Amino acid sequence: xxxxxxxxxxxxxxxxxxxxxxxxxxxxxxxxxxxxxxxxxxxxxxxxxxxxxxxxxxxxx
Numbered sequence: 001x002x003x004x005x006x007x008x009x010x011x012x013x014x015x016x017x018x019x020x021x022x023x024x025x026x027x028x029x030x031x032x033x034x035x036x037x038x039x040x041x042x043x044x045x046x047x048x049x050x051x052x053x054x055x056x057x058x059x060x061x
Contacts, residue, residue: 033057036057037058037059042054042056043056
């Protein structure tokens, strides 16, 4: 659950760490997707069935 852009993440273990949403997107595992959206670069995704997807990220949730 997010409450505003400068608030803390209030869900799960992230509430204990006290990271903001912006810090999480810049340093966390989603930073790869965020950089791909900003720079319009391709991302290689390994799927569970040993397939690979190569594409550009327009948006993620």
